[in-house]
Amino acid sequence: MPSEKAFVFSVLLITNTKLMNTEALKNSLRDSVVTRWAMLFTVGFVLAANYYFYDALSPLKSTLTRELGFDSTDFGLFVSVYSVPNVFLLMAVFGGVILDKLGIRRTGFMFIAFMALGALLTAYGASDMYRNEGLGYAFMSSFMPGYSPELKMMLLGRFLFGLGAETSIVVISKIIVKWFKGKELALAFGVKLGLARTGSMLALMLSPRLINSEAGWTVATWFAAFFVTTALLVFLIYMMFDLKLDKQVEKSTLESKSDPFKFSDLGKLITNRSFIFVTLLCLTFYSAVFPFFAFSADFFKNKFGLTEIQSGDIAAMMPLGTMLFTPIFGFFVDKYGKAASLMIYGSLILTIVHLTFAFTTVTPYVMMVVLGLAFSLVPAAMWPSVAKMIDEKRIGSAYGFMFSVQNLGLWAFPILAGMILDGTNPVGTESLDYTYTMIMFSGLGIVGFIFALLLKREDKVSGYGLELPSNSK
Numbered sequence: 001m002p003s004e005k006a007f008v009f010s011v012l013l014i015t016n017t018k019l020m021n022t023e024a025l026k027n028s029l030r031d032s033v034v035t036r037w038a039m040l041f042t043v044g045f046v047l048a049a050n051y052y053f054y055d056a057l058s059p060l061k062s063t064l065t066r067e068l069g070f071d072s073t074d075f076g077l078f079v080s081v082y083s084v085p086n087v088f089l090l091m092a093v094f095g096g097v098i099l100d101k102l103g104i105r106r107t108g109f110m111f112i113a114f115m116a117l118g119a120l121l122t123a124y125g126a127s128d129m130y131r132n133e134g135l136g137y138a139f140m141s142s143f144m145p146g147y148s149p150e151l152k153m154m155l156l157g158r159f160l161f162g163l164g165a166e167t168s169i170v171v172i173s174k175i176i177v178k179w180f181k182g183k184e185l186a187l188a189f190g191v192k193l194g195l196a197r198t199g200s201m202l203a204l205m206l207s208p209r210l211i212n213s214e215a216g217w218t219v220a221t222w223f224a225a226f227f228v229t230t231a232l233l234v235f236l237i238y239m240m241f242d243l244k245l246d247k248q249v250e251k252s253t254l255e256s257k258s259d260p261f262k263f264s265d266l267g268k269l270i271t272n273r274s275f276i277f278v279t280l281l282c283l284t285f286y287s288a289v290f291p292f293f294a295f296s297a298d299f300f301k302n303k304f305g306l307t308e309i310q311s312g313d314i315a316a317m318m319p320l321g322t323m324l325f326t327p328i329f330g331f332f333v334d335k336y337g338k339a340a341s342l343m344i345y346g347s348l349i350l351t352i353v354h355l356t357f358a359f360t361t362v363t364p365y366v367m368m369v370v371l372g373l374a375f376s377l378v379p380a381a382m383w384p385s386v387a388k389m390i391d392e393k394r395i396g397s398a399y400g401f402m403f404s405v406q407n408l409g410l411w412a413f414p415i416l417a418g419m420i421l422d423g424t425n426p427v428g429t430e431s432l433d434y435t436y437t438m439i440m441f442s443g444l445g446i447v448g449f450i451f452a453l454l455l456k457r458e459d460k461v462s463g464y465g466l467e468l469p470s471n472s473k
């Protein structure tokens, strides 16, 4: 019968297409261990450049005061403006939507280009070229006289950098999924975070050394900007491989199909109690880490009377610790679970470290490694836990939403830290007293600890299985 034949023919056709797709997946570039790990290190370079630039000026707070007249509030403002596009324009959320629409190559290139432009503008704002009546100097001097033209140009640069940087992290997460799904995905995520932290560590160690260059202190800012620009070129290499992979394998077989983003999705996210607690933990925990980290080198310099190089080296102990611990805890969570408990321990350790910094003179070398332990426990447990709570189709929006909420803290707390410092230290004080600033960071740790407890309690009701190994849910 013709209809029966047609049916058999279509079944054969579908089966054959599926087989061809499976065959294509088997023989695609991603099946070469060397190629997929080479891709991870290629995009890891971009991530390292991103984190390098974010932290490059942290050990130079006193240099910015000496050379450009920044006070602590100006410095806090400079750190926090990174988050403005992500909080007030919801860029991390829209970046995810754009990513779904335009794909990895175009979105990645566009947002890394924003990063590079922002980084170059920041370096230009601090340069002698700009300060000697360079392009834009007169314009930046023509409004808001309370803020220097240098600060305004650097704020504009860091704003553009932040606009590109957060979405580029979402793009790179998607790239990792594309190449490692069904392979060693958790390990790949751990290594990705390790490469990001390498960028932070290098920034803390190199910047204070580069300011002593013969060509002047701005070598440190230009170097950071050129690192990000090189990352844009490196991403072009990645794009060629990505294109090749897409040609080898039908796109739909690689990237999980995601429905178009709807605002009602956000409604579903914010009515999920576990998701709310993990998002609030993300906000408080990261607010007690990244803004502290931005001030940490200056804190060590003032509290322990160290040089810029010594204090940068101590601050670098934290990312060094995370490079070692994060993949280990990622492996632990995959195999044994206990993610909610690890988040509780991480928040507790964070609080103890900040209280120790506030009230004791225990050696900061050890405390920064302990902080690295806390900063490995929570991220290694947090990001895979979200994947248990949220449908895979919505995971991009979920991460984007969490990044935007988190950026609220990354925006507010550096400003607050700077204001507390300026408010509690009379003008011209020889060495700054950080006690109240550290109490603020300890308070954030305590609130994060409470959210981690609530998350674990809620897990017993919601049944997402955060305490179970990865493959049992």
Ligand SMILES: C[C@H](NC(=O)[C@@H](N)CCCCN)C(=O)O
Binding pocket: 050, 051, 054, 166, 169, 193, 196, 286, 290, 379, 403, 406
């Ligand atoms: C993965 C996570 N990164 C973030 O949460 C970013 N939204 C903030 C990065 C700001 C500093 N570069 C992490 O690094 O653990």
